[in-house]
Amino acid sequence: MGRTDFTQMRCPVARAMAVLGERWAMLVLRECFYGTSRFDEFERNLGIAPNILSARLRDLAMHGLIEKLPAPGARHDYRLTEKGRDAFPVFLALKGWADRWMTGPEGPPVVLEERGTGAPVRSPPALSSTGAPLQPEDIRVLAGPGASEALRARFGALVDG
């Protein structure tokens, strides 16, 4: 069995992981969220080999998360698109989990605060429609408009998207 091509999978989460799950992609996006836009800045801040960085920037541009724009001095800026900016909550949720579970006793290397108020940036919680914490047990999975026969058989009722 060959290596599964996640970009061809029916599940959008699998397709998302084909992009965001790439080992360096989320760190390149992190740098974008932190204001980095130049190739040499990404290279220095990430400690990444230039050929790997080129490939990751190209992939993120191909998938429409960043765009490469001309900048003064025959250089380029890499800027987030709307699709890339919309991954900000994913990054914050991941950083929250990482700070809670993957940090040593010394604490997180970087903390985020709101520019306006100085309040710490919270990782986005899963909330119900009434504002209560939402747990995995609280959800029901239903076949959506793009469900296959197999998914409909598994999850029952077809629901309009």
Added chain:
Amino acid sequence: MGRTDFTQMRCPVARAMAVLGERWAMLVLRECFYGTSRFDEFERNLGIAPNILSARLRDLAMHGLIEKLPAPGARHDYRLTEKGRDAFPVFLALKGWADRWMTGPEGPPVVLEERGTGAPVRSPPALSSTGAPLQPEDIRVLAGPGASEALRARFGALVDG
């Protein structure tokens, strides 16, 4: 230059990506959030080769996101730990982004609703302390208690964790 070992990187987000960014790990977690607990259920629902599934379950257990418990009939259940359950907002944020950007015209294959109310499950938004939408421009990055010299030089003031 060899392949970077992300589990050894200082950045918690990089360490988190070493676990959650693995191509199949998030889909195995998705199945856990959807109630799957048996090896053969994971295998069928994911369409994954058994040797790959074994390796992914072992990795997730090694990193403390799931545990393998004895079940009736010489079988095992794979259950989320607290650390694994705490990745639920990350999954929901990822699914929200995936449904918005990685879904074909037919719509999402699966939709989630709240068991209690039937309301659609929202992907966790990034919100400020006042409840307003939080954009990447709204944050300030500060060196945290675990910052290296390089991070302190880059982000300035050391902040208590």
